[in-house]
Each structure stands twice: as structure tokens, then as C-alpha cells.
Amino acid sequence: MKKPPSGEPKDDLTVTPPKKWAVGPPAVVHALGYSLGQTSPVRAGVTLLTMNQVGGIDCPGCAWPDPAPGHRHRNEYCENGAKHINDEATTRRVTPAFFRRYTVSELGRRSDMWLNQQGRLTEPVVKRPGRDHYEPISWHDAFELLAAELTSLDSPDEAVFYTSGRAGNEAAFVLQLFARAYGTNNLPDCSNMCHESSGFALHETLGTGKGTVGLDDIHEADLIFLVGQNPGTNHPRQLSALEQAKLNGARIIAVNPLPEAGLLRFRNPQKARGVIGSGVRIADRFLHIRPGGDLALFQGLNRLLLEAEDARPGEVLNHDFIQSCTSGFEEFTEHARAVDWQDILAATGLAREEIEKVRDDVLRSERVIVCWAMGITQHKHAVPTVREIVNFLMLRGNLGRAGAGACPVRGHSNVQGDRTMGIWERMPDSFLDALQQEFGFEPPRAHGLDSVNSIKAMREGRVKFFLALAGNFVRAAPDSAVTEDAMRQCRLTAHISTKLNRSHTVCGRTALILPTLGRTERDIQAGGEQFVTVENSMSEVHTSRGRLEPASKVLLSEVAILCRLARHTLGGRTGIPWERFEADYGAIRDRISRIVPGLHDFNRRVTRPGGIRLPNPVNEGVFPTPTGKARFTRNAWEMPHVPEGHLLLQTLRSHDQWNTVPYTPDDRYRGIHGNRRVVLVNPADLSLLGLQEAQHVDLVSVWAGDAERRAEDFEVVPYPTARGSAAAYYPETNVLVPLESVADISNQPTSKGIVVRLEPAAVRRDTTV
Numbered sequence: 123m124k125k126p127p128s129g130e131p132k133d134d135l136t137v138t139p140p141k142k143w144a145v146g147p148p149a150v151v152h153a154l155g156y157s158l159g160q161t162s163p164v165r166a167g168v169t170l171l172t173m174n175q176v177g178g179i180d181c182p183g184c185a186w187p188d189p190a191p192g193h194r195h196r197n198e199y200c201e202n203g204a205k206h207i208n209d210e211a212t213t214r215r216v217t218p219a220f221f222r223r224y225t226v227s228e229l230g231r232r233s234d235m236w237l238n239q240q241g242r243l244t245e246p247v248v249k250r251p252g253r254d255h256y257e258p259i260s261w262h263d264a265f266e267l268l269a270a271e272l273t274s275l276d277s278p279d280e281a282v283f284y285t286s287g288r289a290g291n292e293a294a295f296v297l298q299l300f301a302r303a304y305g306t307n308n309l310p311d312c313s314n315m316c317h318e319s320s321g322f323a324l325h326e327t328l329g330t331g332k333g334t335v336g337l338d339d340i341h342e343a344d345l346i347f348l349v350g351q352n353p354g355t356n357h358p359r360q361l362s363a364l365e366q367a368k369l370n371g372a373r374i375i376a377v378n379p380l381p382e383a384g385l386l387r388f389r390n391p392q393k394a395r396g397v398i399g400s401g402v403r404i405a406d407r408f409l410h411i412r413p414g415g416d417l418a419l420f421q422g423l424n425r426l427l428l429e430a431e432d433a434r435p436g437e438v439l440n441h442d443f444i445q446s447c448t449s450g451f452e453e454f455t456e457h458a459r460a461v462d463w464q465d466i467l468a469a470t471g472l473a474r475e476e477i478e479k480v481r482d483d484v485l486r487s488e489r490v491i492v493c494w495a496m497g498i499t500q501h502k503h504a505v506p507t508v509r510e511i512v513n514f515l516m517l518r519g520n521l522g523r524a525g526a527g528a529c530p531v532r533g534h535s536n537v538q539g540d541r542t543m544g545i546w547e548r549m550p551d552s553f554l555d556a557l558q559q560e561f562g563f564e565p566p567r568a569h570g571l572d573s574v575n576s577i578k579a580m581r582e583g584r585v586k587f588f589l590a591l592a593g594n595f596v597r598a599a600p601d602s603a604v605t606e607d608a609m610r611q612c613r614l615t616a617h618i619s620t621k622l623n624r625s626h627t628v629c630g631r632t633a634l635i636l637p638t639l640g641r642t643e644r645d646i647q648a649g650g651e652q653f654v655t656v657e658n659s660m661s662e663v664h665t666s667r668g669r670l671e672p673a674s675k676v677l678l679s680e681v682a683i684l685c686r687l688a689r690h691t692l693g694g695r696t697g698i699p700w701e702r703f704e705a706d707y708g709a710i711r712d713r714i715s716r717i718v719p720g721l722h723d724f725n726r727r728v729t730r731p732g733g734i735r736l737p738n739p740v741n742e743g744v745f746p747t748p749t750g751k752a753r754f755t756r757n758a759w760e761m762p763h764v765p766e767g768h769l770l771l772q773t774l775r776s777h778d779q780w781n782t783v784p785y786t787p788d789d790r791y792r793g794i795h796g797n798r799r800v801v802l803v804n805p806a807d808l809s810l811l812g813l814q815e816a817q818h819v820d821l822v823s824v825w826a827g828d829a830e831r832r833a834e835d836f837e838v839v840p841y842p843t844a845r846g847s848a849a850a851y852y853p854e855t856n857v858l859v860p861l862e863s864v865a866d867i868s869n870q871p872t873s874k875g876i877v878v879r880l881e882p883a884a885v886r887r888d889t890t891v
């Protein structure tokens with residue numbers, strides 16, 4: 123194997139048995155170890171002690187909510203939250219000398235991990251046409267360059283503006299306002315690749331795209347489903363809420379092709395029993411489902427509930443709810459009674475008795491919650507799957523009351539807020555009307571491009587300008603090679619970023635890096651010190667106030683960058699007070715309060731401890747669908763066809779990464795150490811395929827009519843994943859996800875359902891790419 127360049131990790135795999143419990147004392151040790159490797163003890167102390175406290179810094183990690191004020195611990199964060207925040211608070215710096223030293227091509231050959239480890243970006247830089255280096259540029263010249271490109275496009279629809287869910291509400295609002303005043307709805311976001319399927323299904327059935335439960339509901343539920351979610355890694359403090367629910371008597375059913383550590387047992391580091399004892403068992407029942415089998419599971423369950431009602435009329439279903447609040451029940455029952463058990467068992471890989479036991483759990487429970495994440499949304503039939511979950515909840519009226527409801531568990535800390543602020547390529551007319559009334563311009567009405575369609579448009583030359591507010595688009599998007607080619611077709615690509623990533627190395631003719639303040643940093647503007655606001659997965663909107671000295675004096679806030687970009691591009695044309703917005707974010711919130719329902723009197727209410735909980739109409743018995751009723755739906759499924767000798771691959775997160783950014787090559791809970799290029803396969807499938815443990819294979823994805831896509835040189839790890847399936851890490855495997863392979867209706871990439879073949883590795887690869 124070629125020697126990795128200096129500073130790159132070596133591939134050196136060791137495999138230990140997967141963990142049977144999550145968190146506990148080792149997690150605390152790991153968190154501090156990573157934090158102190160990045161930053162000073164004082165900075166780590168500031169970030170950790172103010173994190174998730176009233177008036178402090180909101181964790182930049184996931185969107186799980188904080189307990190109510192007065193019920194928070196002194197250390198109200200998890201191991202991974204500590205890593206995420208100190209990855210931003212790092213004292214390492216990327217300086218102009220760094221860009222003189224490395225060409226863009228050289229940076230493009232470095233790993234995602236290495237790029238992130240170089241530290242915080244400190245100055246705006248530009249890569250000019252024909253050059254292979256980034257060089258310094260003043261802020262003024264950077265805005266002039268961007269404005270010149272934008273004003274020279276033939277149509278505003280030749281520009282796209284991508285947002286990732288770490289951006290705060292104020293920046294998100296300003297970005298969508300600028301894009302629409304400029305003339306386009308091309309506002310793709312990470313949500314297109316994340317919970318888009320949930321949004322479509324919930325809108326269609328309930329008339330609102332958001333989850334209906336709060337933290338108290340989790341505590342009060344007596345049955346909780348965790349479907350397609352790995353909370354121990356991705357939403358660690360969800361485990362504290364689940365522990366509380368269990369102490370209150372709840373049962374938990376986990377549905378997953380992998381027996382994840384956090385689903386099995388939890389040792390709460392904040393409680394003596396977690397530090398000394400063996401912790402709390404999380405899942406009472408574990409359904410080792412085949413990937414993509416969840417729609418079939420809920421259909422089977424729904425059929426069993428209808429049959430239980432036949433046996434005990436009036437005792438099983440909630441007829442009051444069904445009659446007064448829903449439509450489509452008759453058609454739904456007709457369809458549900460006809461589903462075939464053979465199909466259900468084949469799709470789920472479960473035994474009928476296992477599903478019958480779940481029915482019994484359901485019948486014993488008054489208050490049921492279903493939580494789900496990417497294991498559901500990233501499949502071809504994701505939208506019908508979420509609709510079927512809604513059918514399931516409605517049958518027993520598990521909506522709109524305490525301890526019950528639908529809980530799509532959101533990813534990025536403010537991904538939900540960005541949508542509330544109008545970051546969506548298809549905002550409804552009510553929002554656009556409100557913008558028009560408030561600002562006096564006519565926003566474009568035609569739907570814009572989402573993430574997948576933006577890539578297609580760039581590839582075909584229909585989009586020439588790409589600007590990202592946070593994120594790492596080329597690594598997050600599917601079909602890496604196709605996406606990279608598409609980005610390179612652009613006339614200009616620009617990224618508002620805190621840290622270096624691969625997207626900065628895949629440049630349009632001209633490319634800009636616009637470095638920005640992170641959430642941890644003090645944000646001082648002409649109007650004084652500012653805070654931003656964010657919305658968590660349970661619709662609570664609250665403040666986040668940075669405490670640290672900025673990584674460089676040159677940095678501008680996201681809001682400042684966007685307001686200046688708008689001024690340079692639009693001049694005084696719109697009458698929108700960009701300068702005032704930059705000086706005082708309260709002026710932005712005043713406007714938001716007149717546009718977003720539920721955020722009236724935003725400035726005053728948001729600074730109260732705990733902030734504002736946006737009302738969910740479902741919890742007030744209102745279903746804003748066209749008929750005013752919640753809708754039962756009939757859902758057909760088509761399982762992906764997996765030819766003999768092939769496996770269904772899911773691409774997922776390790777314990778030690780933030781989306782496209784691996785922090786270390788380890789995945790402690792799954793027992794993987796030292797190398798991320800591994801593929802987890804069931805031992806029985808390995809022998810069927812004639813493959814050995816530790817063998818090096820290429821993953822080859824097969825897609826109708828297309829040339830094969832190949833991810834080279836992965837080491838085989840026998841692992842108890844469901845039969846017929848395999849798992850490997852994202853983003854290394856995004857190259858395998860065809861751009862055309864999307865969920866029906868939501869257009870979300872199918873990152874959890876890719877048909878692959880494992881071939882003995884043709885070459886052992888350089889470890890850097």
C-alpha cells in the first residue's frame with residue numbers, strides 16, 4: 123500500500139465485538155479527549171459549561187431538545203455534542219500561508235478528516251479562473267465579484283443558494299429574502315436529503331410537516347417505537363429521555379437491521395446508577411428488520427389491529443377520533459385487510475409471531491409514540507412508509523394528546539428552523555404573500571430546484587452560480603463523481619463556511635471561500651452584541667449566544683455576509699433595510715414575527731427561559747389539509763429488487779463523525795477502530811457469497827442502464843446486520859448512490875437502499891482519498 127502523506131491517518135483496522143450499551147463513563151473520557159486535542163482547557167470549559175444552558179450556546183450538533191429550564195444538569199450535553207462544539211472552538215487555523223502552500227488539486231486529494239483537522243478558516247479567499255491556488259481577497263472585492271456574476275446571469279434561476287441546517291434562523295431568513303428579492307426560489311437544503319420524505323408524508327396526511335410530540339410526551343408515553351434511528355450516536359440525549367420514560371413504565375420497541383448499542387442499554391453518565399451500575403435496558407423488543415421492510419411491518423401491524431377490532435368490536439380502535447378527525451378510513455381498511463402475509467414476512471424478514479407480539483404491546487398501551495429518522499426517509503418508498511406510520515397512529519387516536527404522536531427526529535440543530543424561515547424551494551403561497559405584503563416586492567411563485575434537481579441543472583448548464591450557507595454539498599449529495607462534475611461546470615461557486623471541506627476543492631471557474639463566525643463566538647455588530655435563534659426537533663425556538671473570541675478578527679457573521687451580498691447585488695432596489703438587519707438582528711426578528719405564524723412578539727418572547735414552543739395544529743385538533751381532516755392512505759410498496767449475489771447497502775454514520783466530517787477513523791460502539799473503509803455483512807451472507815472476513819472488496823452499485831459505480835477497497839467485517847443487507851459509512855460511499863435513485867414524491871436520495879455487488883478488490887488504494 124502507498125504511504126499516506128504526512129498527517130493523514132493510516133488504514134489500520136482492528137475489530138472488537140460491538141458494544142452492548144451506550145454512553146457511561148468512557149463517553150465522558152472520549153469527549154474530553156477530543157475537546158482538549160482541539161482547543162485549550164479554558165475554551166473547552168467555556169463551551170461545555172454554557173452549552174444548552176438558558177442564555178448559553180445551543181449545541182451545534184443534533185436537534186434533540188433540552189429539558190425545561192430548571193430541569194437541566196450542570197453538564198447538559200452528550201459526548202458527541204462536546205466533540206461537535208469543540209471541533210468548532212478549535213485553536214487550529216487555516217491561514218493565507220496554508221493556501222500558498224497547497225494547491226487546490228493537492229487539497230482535493232486529502233481526506234475529509236484531514237481537511238477538517240486543519241482548523242478554522244480565517245480570511246476570505248478566491249480561486250480565479252485558470253489558477254490552482256486560493257489567494258486572499260478583501261470582503262469588498264469578494265462581494266463585488268459575487269454581485270457581478272449574479273447580475274450578469276440571463277435569469278435569476280441560473281443561481282442556486284444551498285443551506286445546511288446549522289445556520290441560525292436570522293441568517294436563513296435573510297438568505298431566502300435575498301434569493302426571492304433577487305428573483306429565484308432555488309433554495310435547496312440539506313433537508314432535501316434528510317427528512318424531506320417525512321415532510322411530504324406528514325403534510326399530505328396531517329396538513330403539517332413537523333412532528334407532534336414534545337419532550338414531556340416522550341416521558342409520558344407508555345409505548346415508544348424507535349424506527350430506523352441510532353440514538354446512541356446521533357441523538358445521544360434522547361437516551362436520557364427514553365430512560366426517564368422507562369422509569370415511568372414505558373416499553374420500547376426498536377426496529378433496525380443493526381443491533382445498535384444505544385438501542386440495547388444506556389448508562390447515564392449524569393446519574394450514579396449509570397456510572398456505577400449496568401444502566402437501563404432501552405429496547406424491550408428488538409425487531410431485526412430487513413432494510414426497507416418498515417412499510418410492510420406497519421401494514422401488517424395495522425391489519426392485526428383491524429382484526430383485533432373484529433374480535434372485540436369497539437374496544438380496539440378509537441372510533442371517536444376516526445370519525446370526527448379523519449377521512450379515507452373505509453378505503454384504507456379495505457386495502458389493509460387485503461395485504462398478504464407472505465409478502466409482509468418476506469419484506470420484513472420477521473416471523474409473524476414477532477409482529478403479533480408488537481400488536482399485543484400496542485393493545486396494552488394508551489399512549490404510543492413513533493420516532494424515526496434516516497432508516498425510514500432514505501428509501502424509495504419512504505413517503506408511503508411514513509404515511510403508513512400515520513395510519514398506525516390514527517387507528518387508536520395516538521395523535522394530538524399527551525404521551526402520543528409522530529416524532530421525526532431531526533438531524534442538524536436548526537434544520538427545522540431554517541424551513542420555518544422559508545428555506546424551501548416550494549414555500550406555500552401564504553408565506554410568499556406575507557413576504558410580499560411586508561417587503562413590497564413580488565416573490566417568484568414557480569417552485570425552485572431542490573438538491574437533486576440543482577445537480578441536474580448544473581450538469582446541464584442551466585445553473586451557473588452556486589452559493590452555500592454552511593454544509594459540504596459535494597460530499598453530502600449522492601453520486602459524488604456526477605455531483606463534482608456538475609459543480610465544476612459552474613461559473614462561480616462560493617461557500618460561507620467555518621471549516622475547510624471537500625466542497626472548497628471542487629471549484630467552479632471562479633471559487634470563493636467566505637469564512638464566518640461559528641455559533642460559539644461572540645457576534646458584535648454596529649447595534650451591539652447579537653444572539654441568534656434556533657428551533658429544535660420539537661418546535662421550540664430559543665436563543666444561542668456565542669461566548670468565545672472569534673477565530674480571526676476578519677471573520678464576518680453569516681448575517682453580515684448575506685446582508686452585504688444583498689446590498690452589493692440589489693443596491694437600494696428593494697427598499698429592504700439590509701444595513702439595519704446587519705446592525706441589529708432584532709430588526710430581522712421583528713420582520714419574521716409578522717411573517718411566520720406563531721412567532722408574534724418574537725423578540726420579547728424568545729428571550730424568556732425556554733423560549734417559544736411553536737404550536738402544532740394537530741395538538742389543537744386542527745388538521746390543515748384541504749378537507750380539514752387527517753387522511754388515511756392506502757400504501758403499496760415495491761421492495762428493491764436485489765438480484766442473486768447482491769446485497770442491499772445502507773450508508774450510515776459512525777459514532778465519530780459529523781455528517782460529511784469524520785473526526786477519527788473509529789466507530790467505538792460498533793467495534794470498528796482505525797479504518798472507515800469497511801463493509802459490514804452478515805456472516806451467513808459472507809459464506810453464501812464466498813467472501814472471507816478481512817478480505818478487501820470493491821463495492822459495485824448496479825443501476826438500470828447506467829455504467830456501474832465503484833467504491834474501491836473496503837475491508838469485509840462480519841457483523842449481525844439483517845440478512846441480505848450491508849452497511850458502510852457515508853460519505854465514502856456516496857459515489858455509489860445514483861443521482862436518479864430517489865424516493866418517490868419527495869425526490870430524496872435513497873442512501874439506505876442501494877443494490878451492490880462485492881467484488882475482490884482490484885487495487886489496494888491510497889488511503890488519502
Ligand SMILES: Nc1nc2c(c(=O)[nH]1)N[C@H]1C(S)=C(S)[C@@H](COP(=O)(O)OP(=O)(O)OC[C@H]3O[C@@H](n4cnc5c(=O)[nH]c(N)nc54)[C@H](O)[C@@H]3O)O[C@H]1N2
Nearest residue numbers: 350351352356377413414495496497533534774775780781
Ligand atoms: N454524532 C452525530 N450525530 C448526528 C449526525 C452525525 O453525523 N453524527 N448527523 C445528524 C443528522 S443531519 C441526522 S439526519 C441524524 C441521523 O440520525 P440517524 O437516522 O440515526 O442516522 P444514520 O447513521 O443514517 O442511521 C440510520 C439508522 O437507521 C438504520 N436503518 C437503515 N435502514 C433501515 C431500514 O430500512 N429500516 C430500519 N428500521 N432501520 C434502518 C441503521 O441501521 C441506523 O441505525 O443524526 C444527526 N446527529
Ligand SMILES: Nc1nc2c(c(=O)[nH]1)N[C@H]1C(S)=C(S)[C@@H](COP(=O)(O)OP(=O)(O)OC[C@H]3O[C@@H](n4cnc5c(=O)[nH]c(N)nc54)[C@H](O)[C@@H]3O)O[C@H]1N2
Nearest residue numbers: 286316592593594598618619620621623773781782852873
Ligand atoms: N450517502 C449518504 N448521504 C447523505 C446522508 C446519508 O445518510 N448517507 N445523510 C444526508 C443528511 S441527513 C444530511 S443532513 C446531509 C448533510 O449535509 P451538509 O449539511 O451539507 O453537511 P455537513 O457535513 O453537516 O457540513 C459540514 C460543513 O459545514 C460547515 N459549517 C459547520 N458549522 C458551520 C456554521 O456554523 N456556519 C457555517 N456557515 N458553516 C458551518 C463546515 O465548513 C463543515 O465542513 O448529508 C446527506 N447525505
Ligand code: SF4
Nearest residue numbers: 181183184200203359
Ligand atoms: S444530544 Fe444532540 S443536541 Fe444534545 S448535546 Fe448531544 S449532540 Fe448536542
Ligand SMILES: [Mo]
Nearest residue numbers: 312316533534
Ligand atoms: Mo440530516
